[in-house]
Amino acid sequence: MGRSAPQGKASPERKLVCVAAVAAAHGVRGALKLKCFTEDPADVGSYGPLLDEMGRELFTLRVVAPAKGGVIVEAEGITDRDAAEALRGVSLWIPRERLPEPEDDTFYYEDLVGLVVQDTAGRPLGRVIAVHDYGAGEVIEYQAAEGKAAMVPFTMALVPEVDLAHGRLVVAPEALEVPEAAEERAS
Numbered sequence: 004m005g006r007s008a009p010q011g012k013a014s015p016e017r018k019l020v021c022v023a024a025v026a027a028a029h030g031v032r033g034a035l036k037l038k039c040f041t042e043d044p045a046d047v048g049s050y051g052p053l054l055d056e057m058g059r060e061l062f063t064l065r066v067v068a069p070a071k072g073g074v075i076v077e078a079e080g081i082t083d084r085d086a087a088e089a090l091r092g093v094s095l096w097i098p099r100e101r102l103p104e105p106e107d108d109t110f111y112y113e114d115l116v117g118l119v120v121q122d123t124a125g126r127p128l129g130r131v132i133a134v135h136d137y138g139a140g141e142v143i144e145y146q147a148a149e150g151k152a153a154m155v156p157f158t159m160a161l162v163p164e165v166d167l168a169h170g171r172l173v174v175a176p177e178a179l180e181v182p183e184a185a186e187e188r189a190s
Contacts, residue, residue, distance in 0.1 A: 018099035019058060020113045023047045025095070028087035029075050035087050037095070039073040047074060050102075053095040061095065110165060119171040120145045120155075123163075128174065129153065143172070155179075 023037040039047050047053075048066035055061055061078075068075040081087055105111060112134040120128040120143070129147040134157065136142070141157035155161055155178045164173035 018113070019054065019056070019096040020099050020102060020111065021056075021094045021096050022050060022053070023073065023095040025087075025090040025093045026073060027091060028084050029070075031084045033077070033081040033083050033087045034067065035076050035078055035081065035090060036070050037073045037076055044069065044072075044074045047095070048076060050097045053097060056094055056096055058096070061093075108159075110167070114167055115143065115165070115172070117170070118165075118167070121171055121173050122179065123173055123176060128179075131172065 022041050023039045025035050026038045027036045028034070029036045037044075037047060041047055045066050048064045052060045052063050062081065063079045064076040066074045066076050078087075078090075081090070099111070099113060102111065105114075115131050115134050118131045120131060122128055127148065129145040131143055132146045132152065133144040134141060135144060135154075143155045143157045143162060145153055145155070147153050155174050161175050161178035162172055163175055164171075166172065
């Protein structure tokens with residue numbers, strides 16, 4: 004398992020975590036194909052009623068089959084293809100407290116957003132604004148003090164300490180080097 008558990012975007016008003024999004028209608032009886040953001044896509048059916056991003060209850064799900072990148076589900080109250088098509092692109096959320104506590108050295112993306120980013124000397128560098136996974140590994144994006152966004156690969160070597168209790172994470176000096184500057188020094 005990597006350094007993070009299920010991703011999902013956080014809702015700042017309530018502690019909501021996005022666990023899936025409706026990718027498409029599936030069949031003529033209202034089934035949905037979901038793109039899941041959980042470690043095991045089938046878990047999306049076990050969190051209870053799903054909410055919209057405003058925290059309003061949408062429906063409960065029953066997982067019926069695996070699908071590439073997600074699952075096929077039946078949603079309570081969705082009984083035809085037109086109703087299923089109308090949900091395309093809708094994000095599905097749950098309250099953070101419904102998620103199990105992550106194992107050691109794993110984190111929910113939502114729990115990292117807002118942490119203070121510090122260097123190894125304790126100097127603040129900014130605040131985490133997002134965690135991304137573009138396929139080559141997770142990346143922490145933070146808003147630097149001067150207003151620029153910066154990114155750091157979320158590895159043990161480059162982010163050696165995550166301290167949720169104190170609201171901070173520590174970035175190693177080599178993560179702060181600008182690639183162009185490093186190349187100039189090498190020549």
